[in-house]
Amino acid sequence: MEPIQAIITIERGRIRTVEPIFGGVRIISEAGNHWYPDAWALPGLVDSHAHIFGLGARLRGLSLYDVRSPEECISRAIEHTSTRGGWIVGMGWNQELWSVKSYPTAEMLDSIYSDVPVYLSRADGHAAWVNSYAMKLAGIAATTTNPPGGQILKDKAGNPTGILIDNAMDLVRSLLPPYSTEEQIACLRSAAQECISHGITEVHDMDVSPHLLPHFAMLAERAELPIRVQSYIKAQNNEWINEGVLPAIGEVFRVVGLKFYADGALGSRGAALLESYSDSPKNKGIMLLSEDELYRKAKIGLEYQWDISTHAIGDAANRMVLNVYQRLREEELADESRTLRIEHAQLVHPKDQQRFADLNVVAAMQPVHCISDASMAQQRLGKRCRYAYPWRSLRNSGIAISAGSDFPIESCNPLLGIDAFVRRVPFGWSDPWFEKECITRQEALLAYTHWAHEAAQMGYRRGIIKPKFDADIVIHDNNLTTCTEEEILTTKVKAVYLAGERRFYGE
Numbered sequence: 001m002e003p004i005q006a007i008i009t010i011e012r013g014r015i016r017t018v019e020p021i022f023g024g025v026r027i028i029s030e031a032g033n034h035w036y037p038d039a040w041a042l043p044g045l046v047d048s049h050a051h052i053f054g055l056g057a058r059l060r061g062l063s064l065y066d067v068r069s070p071e072e073c074i075s076r077a078i079e080h081t082s083t084r085g086g087w088i089v090g091m092g093w094n095q096e097l098w099s100v101k102s103y104p105t106a107e108m109l110d111s112i113y114s115d116v117p118v119y120l121s122r123a124d125g126h127a128a129w130v131n132s133y134a135m136k137l138a139g140i141a142a143t144t145t146n147p148p149g150g151q152i153l154k155d156k157a158g159n160p161t162g163i164l165i166d167n168a169m170d171l172v173r174s175l176l177p178p179y180s181t182e183e184q185i186a187c188l189r190s191a192a193q194e195c196i197s198h199g200i201t202e203v204h205d206m207d208v209s210p211h212l213l214p215h216f217a218m219l220a221e222r223a224e225l226p227i228r229v230q231s232y233i234k235a236q237n238n239e240w241i242n243e244g245v246l247p248a249i250g251e252v253f254r255v256v257g258l259k260f261y262a263d264g265a266l267g268s269r270g271a272a273l274l275e276s277y278s279d280s281p282k283n284k285g286i287m288l289l290s291e292d293e294l295y296r297k298a299k300i301g302l303e304y305q306w307d308i309s310t311h312a313i314g315d316a317a318n319r320m321v322l323n324v325y326q327r328l329r330e331e332e333l334a335d336e337s338r339t340l341r342i343e344h345a346q347l348v349h350p351k352d353q354q355r356f357a358d359l360n361v362v363a364a365m366q367p368v369h370c371i372s373d374a375s376m377a378q379q380r381l382g383k384r385c386r387y388a389y390p391w392r393s394l395r396n397s398g399i400a401i402s403a404g405s406d407f408p409i410e411s412c413n414p415l416l417g418i419d420a421f422v423r424r425v426p427f428g429w430s431d432p433w434f435e436k437e438c439i440t441r442q443e444a445l446l447a448y449t450h451w452a453h454e455a456a457q458m459g460y461r462r463g464i465i466k467p468k469f470d471a472d473i474v475i476h477d478n479n480l481t482t483c484t485e486e487e488i489l490t491t492k493v494k495a496v497y498l499a500g501e502r503r504f505y506g507e
């Protein structure tokens with residue numbers, strides 16, 4: 001994959017001709033004729049694992065992603081005057097970024113918020129920090145036992161500290177007042193606009209609540225959605241069955257898959273590992289579904305023509321999901337036309353790496369997770385880091401990587417991901433981390449375009465600038481394969497076309 005300079009003509013949303021020229025990009029369509037000097041065109045970029053509503057909520061709500069201490073979280077909460085039905089709700093804190101890297105406590109919140117419930121989710125979405133009033137409303141006390149797949153952290157005296165891990169978060173989360181319909185739609189609009197301004201023309205939206213689907217459909221129908229969306233519906237607790245959701249095909253909005261969780265995340269030690277955590281010797285993490293449960297849930301989904309997408313971070317979780325996918329392939333419940341995806345694939349035991357290719361499993365990976373988690377991953381995994389975030393190893397086994405950001409956990413800017421793929425230098429470091437796992441710029445661009453479209457079965461007509469393909473195009477002021485490494489991150493988006501229509505213009 002190389003950026004091109006060309007005259008591109010477009011008809012009825014598809015590319016008609018591509019004629020190479022020097023000096024820039026000209027787009028000629030029914031809507032007009034635009035010339036971009038010194039510019040380069042690529043297929044529109046895809047974020048193949050993200051949370052659109054979450055990004056909108058982050059853009060419009062209390063955001064704690066960049067705070068550097070628990071005190072700063074609280075002052076940010078005080079500044080953010082709007083509440084959600086009387087609750088203080090925020091997201092994005094990460095104690096790994098603080099000088100004291102231990103979990104914050106309910107007590108810290110209680111002095112300011114003694115009679116207002118507070119729910120602040122961690123950046124990875126796998127832990128929540130709540131105050132005593134919220135715990136009181138939820139009935140969480142010293143005697144409360146951990147729910148399956150979750151943990152209520154307790155101090156030496158046995159009292160809950162205010163940190164809830166994975167499924168324990170639901171004890172409080174289930175009490176949060178719902179967003180109004182207007183607010184939900186406003187969140188989707190804000191997020192889609194943010195995506196297209198970064199050159200993203202398609203998002204694989206993960207773990208989507210069924211109640212959001214009509215809003216997406218309405219925006220798509222009115223041509224008010226500037227990006228394409230492929231939805232993967234919440235399925236862990238059979239949400240798609242309970243709400244009666246079925247696959248649906250559209251040009252801009254498509255409901256395509258089911259999303260399951262095999263385990264939690266590394267930061268909260270919820271990722272399921274084959275051997276104990278290096279910094280928590282008796283702990284191997286939490287498996288959120290058994291092999292048989294995932295098999296049964298996926299089997300029902302396949303009968304209804306869904307693609308299957310499963311979150312797996314630890315090496316035990318990746319192995320478990322591969323075992324399930326192997327059964328589904330061998331029993332011909334999932335033929336080659338059905339896509340089986342593993343989301344994240346952060347720690348894949350060397351013995352399992354070849355199985356991705358052998359079973360035709362998509363690895364949907366988020367390069368920025370690697371460079372933002374490296375220091376934490378070293379503590380959690382020790383020597384196992386040599387097979388963590390195994391981009392080159394999985395490429396060598398013969399599979400295409402599908403790239404994403406997992407926004408709003410990370411920024412939605414795909415240039416950060418391309419930079420991470422090719423340099424692998426963790427934030428704040430000067431040297432690469434396991435440089436052998438880097439991939440080339442050409443591969444990184446494919447992972448953000450054609451390979452990502454293949455992961456949603458749209459590769460036959462998206463992700464390449466050539467006749468008959470969808471005219472989804474991003475125009476940059478740089479050639480991302482020949483510019484200097486420093487220039488990757490300073491590259492600007494000049495314009496973005498979706499189905500031949502200019503939906504973003506940068507200057």
Ligand SMILES: [Zn+2]
Nearest residue numbers: 049050206406
């Ligand atoms: Zn995610």
